[in-house]
Amino acid sequence: MLGIYLHIPFCIKKCNYCDFVSMEREEPMDAYFHALGTEIKMTGRMYERKVDSVFFGGGTPSFPPAQYITGAMDALRRAFDVQEDAEITLEANPCSLDAQKLREYRAAGINRLSIGLQAAQDRLLAMLGRQHTRGQFERAYGLAREAGFSNINIDVIYALPGQETTEWEDTLCFATEKEPEHVSAYALKIEPGTPLFRAVELGEAVPADEDTDLAMYHMAQDVLEGKDFTNYEVSNFAKEGFECRHNLKYWNVRDYLGLGAAAHSCMDHMRFSNTEDVEEYISNMKAGKLRYASSELVSEKDRKLEYIMLKLRLKNGFSFFDYKSRFNEIFPEAFSREMGRVVSLGLAETDGRGLYPTKRGFDLQNQLVSLLIQNL
Template sequence: MLGLYFHIPFCIKKCAYCDFVSTGQQSKIAPYMHALQKETELIGGMYNKAVDSVFFGGGTPSLIDEDYIGRIMDTVRRLFKFREDAEVTLEANPCSLTPGKLAAYQKAGINRLSIGLQAAQDQHLKTLGRQHTVAMFDEAFGMAREAGFENINVDAIYALPGQELAEWEETLFHILHKKPEHVSAYALKIEQGTPMARMVADGEITPADEDTDVRMYHMAQAILGNKGYTNYEISNFAIAGYECAHNLKYWNLKDYIGLGVSAHSCIERLRFANTENIDGYIKNMGKGALRYEQSDFIDDTERKVEYIMLKLRLKKGFLLYDYKSRFGEDFLLTHAQELKKACSEGLCVVKDDCVMPTKRGFDLQNRLVSILIENM
């Protein structure tokens, strides 16, 4: 099975914390989408695998004209072995959704939306540089339900500068009142080179401390867990049966193709990525050239490290027989000392032939992984 990711790098305005490849230059939408269509046509048919997940990410995919999304989906159906029961996700900003767009998405085969709330207080949205208000989110979520979407994720960010525990609790309950099928809750990371990093450097805002970060994460686990959401991945919570199939491909080391500027792909042991320059990407596609900015062959050691790192982001961890079938070695024998150390620190357990992270292991995932791979 194959997953397809389409990067739509356009926004009304780049958020203060965002370090993804995105731009507010909407004059480039038409040439870029023409280039993305061209790349889809060039890639189509190259891989003899059924496509069972599609993800439109960004940027803000809901910003562009909905006809572009429809054309891409038509091309996917025409050139790929597309499964009609595939999960097809589109990321959306509340202020760019309309009933007309939502109807067009339904027609195109989009069956899952990911809507960014981030915080239930307008002052925090302003600090983040978001272009919507809480009221706009409420309206957008209602429109999505009225349009017939039965699989909706809501994004939220915690550990914001100046955010109180009570405000994070308010955000969680605001989300729960909507009854989405999936919630993604991420701790804010202030990346170098972003406007928010400059705000910190200038003393305009103060980042949350580590203790607040952990307390807010535990609050999300408790509140969402009590309402039936399983913390199936470190930052993701879902009602049973609504786990994100596309993102599970990344964590389970399945094959995926990324199309668009800066998009990454991984097919078996080959990893490759497009240029991060939007103009360069448009130029390459204008020449009909699949020119990847980087490509790497993943050796055994690197693959083992990736396997452990990604699998232990999942609540269910990894099966010992799966590890052995992939790498030809018994993890209990080859990593006995490392596993003993991780278990003694309460970071993981071995249960039902699985190595599974504990709640503490989720908190200290970097520590867990570093122990298990220290002798690789």
């Protein structure tokens, strides 16, 4: 089964911490979605695979008029064998959702929303450059439930400059009170080239230190697990049966196809990506040519590295049987010394059938992976 990601690069305003490919101009919207439709049609001829997950990311996919998204869904169904029970996710910002849009999304088969809350305090939302308030989030979330969405993720961010521990706890409590099916809790990364990065350079914002970062992560685990969420991936928590099926494709190292500007794909051990330049992407599609900005055949060594790195982000780790079926190698024999080391350090555990990260392994992901691959 194939997962398809569609990149929608339009935003009301780019957030202060965002380094994703996005734009605040609306002029190329018609041309962009026409180009996306062209790419959908072209790739549908190339990959005759059943599709069980679709993910609209961005940018802000909920920003364009709903007709663009529903049109893309129609095009996908014409070009690909999208399964009736496919998980179809749309990322959304609270200020760009309304009752009519939500009804149209549901009618188009979109059955999962990922709504960006990020923080429950308006002062922190303003610092992040978010275009919504706590109150707007509450309204949007309520409208989503009224529209019939029964699978909603709430995105929150911790380790923000100036964020108090009590504010993070309030954000977690506010989010869980809404009774979502899924919560994604990410530590803020201050990326070069963003307004927030420049603010840090100028001394106008002070990043959280490592101890605060870790304490807030542990608070998220305690609060969310106390509300019956499972920490199934380092930064992701779900009620039983509501793990994000699309993102699990990445972590389980399955094939996925990325469509739209800046979208990345990995199909049959081949990685390739579209240009990040929206105008160039539109031009390529007008010419009817898939001109990838980069492509490479993934070596077996890199495949092993990626497998170990991604699989150990999951609470369930990986089975030795699965590893052998992919690489024709017995993991406990090939990595005997390294595996013994991470187990002795309490970073992972084994039952003889597989390797699984511990909570300490979640805390020290880089160390866990580095120790395992040091001789790869």
